[in-house]
Amino acid sequence: MNDRLRLFSYWRSSAAYRVRIGLNLKGLKYEIAPVHLLRDGGEQHGAEFRAANPQGLVPVLEHGQRMMRQSMAILEYLDEVWPAPALLPATARDRQRVRALAQVIACDVHPLNNLRVLQYFEREWHVPQPERDEWVRHWICEGLDAFEAMLVDHPSTDEFCDGALPTLADVCLVPQLYNARRFGIDIARFPTISRIEAACLALPAFDAARPENQPDAPEKH
Numbered sequence: 001m002n003d004r005l006r007l008f009s010y011w012r013s014s015a016a017y018r019v020r021i022g023l024n025l026k027g028l029k030y031e032i033a034p035v036h037l038l039r040d041g042g043e044q045h046g047a048e049f050r051a052a053n054p055q056g057l058v059p060v061l062e063h064g065q066r067m068m069r070q071s072m073a074i075l076e077y078l079d080e081v082w083p084a085p086a087l088l089p090a091t092a093r094d095r096q097r098v099r100a101l102a103q104v105i106a107c108d109v110h111p112l113n114n115l116r117v118l119q120y121f122e123r124e125w126h127v128p129q130p131e132r133d134e135w136v137r138h139w140i141c142e143g144l145d146a147f148e149a150m151l152v153d154h155p156s157t158d159e160f161c162d163g164a165l166p167t168l169a170d171v172c173l174v175p176q177l178y179n180a181r182r183f184g185i186d187i188a189r190f191p192t193i194s195r196i197e198a199a200c201l202a203l204p205a206f207d208a209a210r211p212e213n214q215p216d217a218p219e220k221h
Helices: 014-025 047-052 071-081 092-113 115-125 129-151 168-182 191-201 204-209
Strands: 005-009 031-034 060-063 066-069
Touching: 005 014, 014 071, 014 092, 014 168, 014 204, 066 071, 071 092, 071 168, 092 115, 092 129, 092 168, 115 129, 129 168, 129 191, 168 191, 191 204
Parallel strands: 005 031
Antiparallel strands: 005 060, 060 066
């Protein structure tokens, strides 16, 4: 198999951010192929990118001749092809917990404040910016309140969401916290989450994946 990895990414996409963290934790070398989600109406809508992903969404991971889509499926693919260090725990019970935490973010919070949802509100319903921002804050806070409750006093919660090493849950959590701050949410109201985020961002794999450290970040130009 051709081991060349190329990630179609946008610097501020939280789903692409997840995959960057996963690739970094695995110690894999990869090339970033920037897809600007706002320029010229969004490069993700162009025919060239639609050939890579008919949904018109990032991330897409190109591995050899294959195009991998959907961040959660990509992350589990990475875990199966490069099993160490593992993103999922060893036991079925612990894997269920980690997947549940990850899906609070990936399935319940993120889709409600995705760019295309907010653009639809603006384009089709003419929802003003303050109301759109309040929508985002409401659903992020509701999700993080639940996430915090799932962590507090749970015997598996340790330095990270589940144990002493980062898992899929941490990989999903950290990008969502970046989004939360963009919309003015004070993360200090979630003390366990805040502590875990600090532990994650102290790791080079998480730090290198930060939006501001990407080649297509505005300050890079």
